[in-house]
Amino acid sequence: MKKYSTILIAALGLFSFAGCEEVLEVEPTTAIEAEGAVVDFTTLDRSALGTYSALQDQDYYGFRYLLYQGLYADNLTFSGTFTTDREVASQRINASNLQIASTWAAIYTAINRANIVIRDAERLAGNSEITEAERAGIVGEMKFIRALAHFDLLKVFGGVPVVTSPTTTIAEIQSLPRATEEAVYAAIIADLQDAKAALEGTGGNERATGLAAAALLARVYLQQGDYAAAEAEASEVINSGAYEVVEDFGALFTQEGGPEAIFELNFTLNDPNALGTASDPTSSGQRFYVSEDVYEAFAAQADTVVTERVTADGTTVTDTTVYTDERFEATTRFERNSRRLIKYDDVTNNADNVIVLRLAEVYLIRAEARARMADAAAAASPEVISDINLVRERAGLLPVEALTNAEALEEILEQRRLEFVGEGLRLMDLKRYNLTCDLLGFCEEDGEAFRNLWPIPLQQIEVNPSLTQNPGY
Secondary structure: OOOEHHHOOOOOOOOOOOOHHHHHOOOOOOOOEOOOOOOOHHHHHHHHHHHHHHHOOOOOOOOHHHHHHHHOOOOEEEEOOOHHHHHHHOOOOOOOOHHHHHHHHHHHHHHHHHHHHHHHHHHOOOOOOOOHHHHHHHHHHHHHHHHHHHHHHHHHHOOOOOOOOOOOOHHHOOOOOOOOHHHHHHHHHHHHHHHHHHOOOOOOOOOOOHHHHHHHHHHHHHHHOOHHHHHHHHHHHHHOOOOOOOOOHHHHHOOOOOOOEEEEEOOEOOEOOOHHHHOOOOOOOOEEEEOHHHHHHHHHOEEEEEEEEEOOOOOEEEEEEEEEOOHHHHHEEEEOOEEEEOOOOOOOOOOOOEEEEEHHHHHHHHHHHHHHHOOOOOEOOHHHHHHHHHHHHHOOOOOOOOOEHHHHHHHHHHHHHHHOOOOOOHHHHHHHOOOHHHHHOOOHHHOOHHHHOOOOOHHHHHHOOOOOOOOOO
16 A cells, blocks of 8 residues: 555654544545655645645544634534533533544644655755746745644644654654744744745635735734734735625635635535534534524624605605624524524535635734724724724625724624634634633633633643643643
């Protein structure tokens, strides 16, 4: 049986190679043989595509990691019998939770694949079968993926091992300690800056580009608290004119590769996710639904305008116009006593694309960064109001006119909540706004603040003596 570099598991002393055999039986279309097969641009590029495929794992963006960001917060609920999912839904994750261990492994697999491709690209330096621009471009793409994966780990685990060299054999297994959060941020930002420079001028949205790196940098800087840098990166993406906020919100999830998507993962019949069936109440198994709180928030997002006019015969007539949130019917519907998430509704093929970065978020990042850099009690700038209103008006809501910066931040958080249900941003947002105590009960005085981070999987600590557990677990 041949082995393929794109299915190699990033052992790193953190997880096992269990379960690889059935994967190996599948003839890959985006893989190359591991032993000496990367010899030119074509084979290197094929290996790079396998790294993108790692992001699509059902323990990562293909299902659970993506939905867990809303489930562990207050956007999604769970119905089913799996203890692993129930622990996340109840915000009581045990260190022995096998799903959390699988997600950790899936993310580090993506990192390892990126590292393997980077090593192979470096080995091809000076090879006549690949240009320097091609080689540098693929390295840039892999650094983008590596940064995204490290950031996804940081958001839920805090400081984690930063892995920048590949593991392909048992002899290369490393027992790396956890880095500080500051060190992880530094590694992420360095990778994204390199990716941005290497990928300048590239296009498309199903592979990393320079602007995708800038958009991810904006997200990272905002979460880190570097608001000036977040504003600068967001403005660069917006001012590039390469993307546009589409008029129809629902079209974002029915028309793949649209002009608003900056980076999206392309799922197909042959490379599916589990998102469509995950919220389909007609299917059996574990189900993830929109929370009642979000459902009611959508219903409350309505503006009623009452005007009076005088007709030709002198009669006064009162007109009432209701502006409802058009995102409501594109996000959820009540079906079989459940609030189904319909952004991903392909239950036949489970081939809905997953948008990782899109322009509406970049506008809200810029607005938030500007509001945070200004006096909270002062009036928000016209630029902040404009960025907020771009999102509101696309949703069919009336524009806001005058807000303080503190009020603008509240409005931004509400719009982010309703705009990105099921897109993996809610938990990160509540942490940034310091609302996990008020909304999730992760309060210091109750001894529950430790739940802002997930436990490092027990299985990884057992095989890597350099790993330490998050306090409280």
